[in-house]
Amino acid sequence: MINNDIEELTQKFLNCDYIENTFDYYQNLIEVLIYHNNLYYIYNTPSISDYQYDLLFDLLKKIEKENQDIISPNSPTQRLVGQIQNSYKTYNHDFPMLSLENAYDTKDLFEKDKFIKKRLNTEFNYSLEPKFDGSSVELIYKNGVFEKAITRGDGFVGEDITENIKVIETVPLYLKNAKNISYIILRGEIVMPKSSFNKLNKKREKEGKSLFANPRNAATGTLRQLDPQVVADRKLVCFIYELTYISSEIIFDKIKTQKDIFIFLKNLGFTVYDWLKITDNIQDLVNICQDIKTKNYFENQNIEFDGIVIKVNQINFRKKLGETNHHPRWAIAYKFPAKQIVTKILDVELNVSRSASINPVAILQTVNLSGVNISRVSLHNWDFISQKDIKIGDNVWIQRSGEVIPYIVGVIKEKRDGNEKEILAPNLCPICDSKIIKVDTDVNYYCSNINCPSVIKEKIVHFVSKNCLDIDGIGEKLIYMLVDNGFIKHYADLYYLKDKINYLKSLPLLGEKRINDILEKIENSKKTFLRRFINGLGIKFVGKKTSKILENSIYEDLKYNNIDISKFNHQKLIKYLTDQTFLSNIHGIGDKIIFSLKQTFENQENLQILYELEKVGVVLNNFYNQKSILDSKLSGIKFCITGSFDIKRDEIIKILENNGAEFLSQVSSKLDFLIVGKGGGSKLQKAKKEGIKTISLDDLYTKYNL
Template sequence: MSFERLNELKALLNKYNYEYYVQDTPTVTDQEYDRLMEELIRIEQANPAWITTDSPSQRVGGEVLEGFKKVTHQRMMMSLGDIFNEDEVYTFNDRVTDVIPNPEYICELKLDGLSVSLVYQDGVLQYGATRGNGTIGEDITHNVKTIRSIPLHIDFKGPLEVRGEIIMPKKALERLNEERTEAGLPLFANCRNAAAGSIRQLDSRIAAKRGLDAFLYHVPEASQLNATTHYECLEKIKALGFKTNPYTRKCKNIKEVWNYIEEVAKLRPTLPYDIDGVVIKVNDLDSQRRLGYTAKVPKWAIAYKFPAEEVITKLKDIVFTIGRTGQITPNAVLEPVRVAGSLVQRATLHNEDNCIRKDIRIGDDVIVRKAGDVIPEVVSSIKERRTGHEIPFKMITVCPKCGSPLVRKPNEAAYYCMNEECDSKKIEKLIHFASREAMNIDGLGDKIIEQFYNLGFVTCIEDIYHLDVHEKEIMDIEGFGKKSMDKLLEAIENSKANSLEKLLFGLGIKGIGAKMADTLAYHFGSMDALLNANYVQLTSIKDVGDTIASSLAAFKRNERNLEMIAHLKELGLNMDYLKVRDTGDNPFRDKTVVITGTLTLMTRKQIKDYLTSQGANVTGSVSKKTDLVIVGENPGSKYTKAVDLGISIMNESAFKGASGL
């Protein structure tokens, strides 16, 4: 039992592991592999000081955590923008070629799993983390180690981060659901849910049994590999022992990209794992840097999503739900059916007109799809299958929650509950106020808000900021301890410092979405100024029409709303616009501007940031609503379209002079 034999066993097992799980070309039998593993474990048990974190024995699981630690990513893990058809693929190419002439693309399968970041130091895996919110994820190292296609040790000096996707193969899901059926447990709806549920197990022995796999596809800091293209990065991490996807392909132009998408669409049903599209990336890394990023997504990559899968099932019933504005929505209760990989039991019917136009009836066989592969909807009924026992749709006349008469507003398809005291409306408004896009109060999710409302702790927005009064009662609720209560109170306190547009959006005023809230907050600068604005002042702002002005007028007429604003002020909520705001006259205020071409004097981000600070709206495409196009070298199709439409054009040098940048 020598130290040399230990290292020999580790090298052999790592080699056989790589051959089996990455290359799919095993050179030893399972029995031989198991015999060597047992020998390694015996040596390590006899010599605990010899056990290292990268030992093959550490893959079997056994570590049990009390909870997941938070990990701050070294670089933000961004999501990708989505496109859904051929025209949008070519539009993406137009945006790229405005900056990069004749780009080469890399196309990859869009795996339907869970994003993971793997961080190594001098070849040893330090930790694995989930994407989380892109900035902060969860440490899942104890479960990552159980995935045999992820190397615990690589031949590399210095730091290296590699990102990819943890997936559950279709056969592994089938085995898992068979076991859960025998045990009387709920089944996993799809491979993605099963992968996410498995990787977030506190007991790594459970994750080890789930048959998870992983493909790696991105190195955030390619300079660590001395690579100049994305494809070169993939080749280098493959040589280091990472599993990369064999269907990745170089494409010389956008036509080849579309041909690849069509090939993959036909191949999709035969793959051993779920995919929901194709990822298109600019191959050259310097070109990626030149294209840059928006606030949320890279401009050098896009995700093509496959068209929604359509299936047939039985419509068992129609139920009605109420939203925060009081809008009533009919929803189909369905025989459970798998759509685009997940189990669907309900689908939206949108409104009364939609149900009547499509002649949707209870008892119908219906076609269901996921709009954008997200929201299930009923496409149509199959009338030729009717038996005569189907029940025609009938719109309800009173609120399903409070019983108040419903009102259909002029020029709208929807019915509304007008009772401001309706419990459902109140709960939905509270949920909206606390949501990430609004006040972003972490820990105050949908179910928690509904529970607090029913207990009488939170019945209006102001009550959120008095939750500390109920601290002892809340901590008596199952699942709420001191730690979670402290985090919730901290999140509530932090929300007071949000900029005005977040609060304005959170108030849920009809027609004021996130972008409109930012426009109004920017223009007026404070809540007081906005509430004192008259109709003419409001409608003089670009994109603010009669609907928004009327909504704000109705909001102000309600004394309860004004009392709420006053109370929130007293509670210390910020009522001012906190972003950089220019108040002087300038040629770009309220202008819609497009930037195109290769820039040499300044970066695209510099221009966009400046324009935004001056009150301009920077968009990505030229239309009749565009006021100005700023062009660099080789401006491409956007320049041509601007000329055709007679839109003002300014070159980079003139813009630099006008802006003083």
């Protein structure tokens, strides 16, 4: 899942050395944040710290504040994105399940206090409770009986994990003292105790399986197990901390504060963590957060915590403060300072990415930080090395904020003994010994050989990936093996593998059935959409979003000039992608993209590969939006979706977009129709309130003959 190009772009944003056209910059930043949301929430393999993510998020908010006309509905500030895995059944939250604002220093806390005081203009106090480092969950009970458990997801739609939650001992299947409660919604956190985590990792180590990086990843990974017995065996714990809705107004009216909520939850039979502080003074609040005794207390518990959640204590004041699409305005999470440790740089290893950039990696004296052995850390580029004055032999501070891939915070120069060595940029590629090139405007060094084995491998890995040609079954290991054995030299060679079946059979782990499956998927990929093909070429600065823009613009031009779409081919694609006048008139295509396209198609070897792809039968006349523009059944009509359906939401959206419609993620005055499935929640209520038309999926198909 790790995308080297996005990782490089991430570092450019973090280093603040990537400031160009505002729209391009903004769209790329959104793509980076969604990518990191996926790593964190779906794959449990975050590659940046919580702190670094928040820096990017704050940068996004700043751009949107200064350029409100470009705000995208897909922005993480507008909704939680990249947090739902398609393989799980989804369920709409009756009330949005939002994230929290994060504070890493006292300045953020004082600013939040100032904001709340100005809004409320009356006396109030704060409650402080632990911030669990686990997986958020919503529990629903009907007539005192456990009904459903839903993950946060994107805040509006989550994943149904009911069966797995049923086997967690601290989740009561029947509530106590719930005689007059017909419906109740609660929120909490699923965590794996440190003792259970250590036991699990020891078992996995004996079995030769990969280890979980931390309790949070272990808990999240466990909840995604298909076998509830596995969940039961791992001894997860559920702590409930919030009452979202209760059907009895009489009971709800008696609950005035967070402390009342905790007492009520305990009375129902839920497990509540017994640490709650109340203060009406911001300085006292800050003192509690910064007190070393507070942090030591949490570190010595059997549960992993990464901060303190601060809430306005009075429930009625929370309603007055309200919420954004991302977070409640009445709460903030104070994150504990990042964990750091000292180690030594023993050597530097050089890797070569798909873009041919030379990536330095420090080999460390192995240290254990938060239960994880760290022996390598990225040095990003030579500007980073120079700025921090890093040398081989240096003692450095390593940081793992939020339990992620380590980062060098700084060098302890006082420990230098004179034997340290400079980390020099190479003159030759570490893989193929070709010359290294450096562009003044770029922080990276590049291998000059477009046939560098490492570059070839990474390009083919990208070419077959899900957002490109989507050739399932050809993984990284197989591609490396095929390149190393001389079977393929570029991605066009994939289509000649059918002529090398006997050779393929000689490779390990390649049985006849797998070979036939792979060859069938390679054959099917010849009719991919143009946007996927463009993305698959791996052109610098041309990713998924830009490929979509290019495909749409090319199609519009073909249609406008009455050019036969069925005859669109590789030569015509090259003509479009090198036409500077055409490209410069496309919104979202900046000078850097135009220059990159020009460089790509001036290279004769790249052109030859394109012609090879045409020769083997890869066609380019399959446009994603071709049907929609031709039929225009739903052209210009804006839809939103709520509830559950017999088919996946992605399929519904695809049908809508293929017929010219525009899909909106939220209900707004711009909406024409809300498509309603089973159990439509808050979106349906909002649509009714604003007078927006609703329609069932079946009626939609009938009305527009889809």
